[in-house]
Amino acid sequence: MAATSSLQGSVDDTARAAAPRLFQLLHCQRPLAGSTCHALDGIEHVAIGRTTAPEVLRDGTRLTIGVPDRAMSSSHARIARDGRQWVLEDAGSRNGVMLNGARADKATLVDGDVFELGETFWLFRHRDAAVDDRPRDLESGALPEVLPGLVTFTHAFHESLAALARIVEVCVPILLQAESGTGKELCARAIHARSKRPGAFIAVNCGALTETIAASELFGHRKGAFSGATDDRPGLIRAADKGTLFLDEIGDLPLPLQTILLRVLQEHEVTPVGAVQPIPIDIQLVAASHRDLGALVRQELFRHDLYARLAGFSAKIPPLRERREDLGLLAAALLRRAPFGATTTLTPNAARALVNHDWPLNVRELETCLTVASTLANGGTIHRRHLPELVRGDTAAAETDARSEHPRRKTELLALLREHQGNIASIARATGWNRVQIHRWLKKFDLDPAPFRGR
Secondary structure (H helix, E strand, O other), X not given: OOOOOOOOOOHHHHHHHOOOEEXXXXXXXXXXXXXXXXXXXXXOEEEEEEOOOOEEEEEOOEEEEEEOOOOOXXXXXXXXXXXXXXXXXXXXXXXXXXXXXXXXXXXXXXXXXXXXXXXXXEEEEOOOXXXXXXXXXXXXXXXXXXXXXXXXOEHHHHHHHHHHHHHHHHOOOEEEEOOOOOOHHHHHHXXXXXXXXXXXXXXXXXXXXXXXXXXXXXXXXXXXXXOOOOOOEOHHHHHOOOOEEEEEOHHHOOHHHHHHHHHHHHHXXXXXXXXXXXXXXXXEEEEEEOOOHHHXXXXXXXXHHHHHHHOOEEEEOOOHHHOHXXXXXXXXXXXXXXXXXXXXXXXXXXXXXXXXXXXOOHHHHHHHHHHHHHHHOOOOEEOHHHOOHHHHOOOHHHHHHHHHHHHHHHHHHHXXXXXXXXXXXXXXXXXXXXXXXXXXXXXXXXXXXXXXXXX
């Protein structure tokens, strides 16, 4: 992909960051190509079609995007500005246009819409999206790394990474708040790499520490300090001297150890078990938790003074469902690391399942999914059957949930279809639901919006 534009925080950048964006999210035949982003500020018409090589041409208010997709027509689809709205229209293509899994000849786009042209999936982001969902001003092409190994199209996440890149220069404690599977340790390793500290990166899972062994594991011990202490051990904190100590799931640390850790952070020294004299240390501390530490403080399950020490600077790693524009970037990076990923392609059905899945276990779930699928496909084409049942969405549990949910949700959808005369975009705006999810419910409950139109 071509180089991107500058990421400087100018006024123009801010204005363009709020403009609509069109993401070429995933190409079934070239999943390792990742994603591209096209800013629509100043654009009135977008034409998309098949070309022999990737092509992007801006000519005044017109944007032409060429994709080497054998299933696309040379003139496949058009997107035109209509006041504050954007309208997607089939340009007489051979295979048609699919919007949120349903055939669409012409439709008004809303934020989060996914449409398919040939074997290429696209994501539309509107200027009216929530601030946390607004992608940064990035033209189509490869993304620069804000922190080593970390790239994103998502504006809020980019801003968090940029702030971390600056704050690491002053070596204050950093607290990462994130759900499980979002890549907390990967982010911590990137912070360590950015810091260029000469010491080691030491990761500690606080949830796996028991109170009886944690003091020795963290702070070290002197020979003879207790039964079985046959030699001196430095402990994990001293092992991170001049480097970075990553305390994952810090909210699970027992209260007695929180007291000792607080002193370590206050005095910059550690006293091994069985020792008298403390030993000075110099560490970059990065802590992380999927739990709300503020709530734990209020429940008196976490020391407020330790929380204040840990949160020298706090940053949030968003869950994968809040950074859907990064799905293609992540899939490409993960497939490159998978045993058979380098030659893997996808069927449209498989790609559709990946795009529509909510990824409750985040990037870790995506990595496992692609590793297993590419292995089952033996480096060939990933079919829907190669994906885990939860990603395919056809498990017995899902069917049971659908049956139990059926009466309430179906009744609600029927009322909304009548109220909005079958207009899915209008329902999405009124409820805040994603259009992809609405179409999935309509399919699940066998509801057709067509008879409600024009009432």
